[in-house]
Amino acid sequence: MLLVCLVVFSLFLLGQPALTFVLLFTSVAVLTETIGYATHWGVPMNVITMTMALSANMLASVIVIAFCYSYSVSGKQQMRAGVRIQYTFQATFLPVVFACLVPVITYLPLFAVDAPIIAHIWKILFVNSTATLIHYLFFMPNLCLLFSIHLPACTIVNCTECCCDIEDDSSIYYIPTTARAVHPEG
Numbered sequence: 001m002l003l004v005c006l007v008v009f010s011l012f013l014l015g016q017p018a019l020t021f022v023l024l025f026t027s028v029a030v031l032t033e034t035i036g037y038a039t040h041w042g043v044p045m046n047v048i049t050m051t052m053a054l055s056a057n058m059l060a061s062v063i064v065i066a067f068c069y070s071y072s073v074s075g076k077q078q079m080r081a082g083v084r085i086q087y088t089f090q091a092t093f094l095p096v097v098f099a100c101l102v103p104v105i106t107y108l109p110l111f112a113v114d115a116p117i118i119a120h121i122w123k124i125l126f127v128n129s130t131a132t133l134i135h136y137l138f139f140m141p142n143l144c145l146l147f148s149i150h151l152p153a154c155t156i157v158n159c160t161e162c163c164c165d166i167e168d169d170s171s172i173y174y175i176p177t178t179a180r181a182v183h184p185e186g
Contacts, residue, residue: 018147019068030060056128100129
């Protein structure tokens, strides 16, 4: 239910289904990685840790929405995809790094309390922040290029493969395809 609301909300805000697929893929991947690596690290999956994992997944969702929004609004100034990705990193890199590091660092003073749930929650935060940062650096730019540039290019019909000329000489849309000279006197 949470992912459905997130997809509908991002489709409404971004207006580009390709970037909504980036959000869906990244959210599912980061949540799966968080639960998998936390379980591997010895964190018991109970109501508190699962709630923390779902809440921490919102960090990944917000970062993806910020990245996709910056990517989509950079299109009018930068026409090439590589320049758009570069602009997006310039606009979002520092806030994303701080958003991933600050929760992990500010949670450290709670280790003064001798309760195992504190360590479990910190491990969930750490794994989620690491997975989000890895996806931000390596997967999101490639997914944006894949879903917004490369896959739509496969569906575009090339006009040179079909007969697009209008053969009527009297039509205003007629474009001569032979190499004949145009003389102004006649």
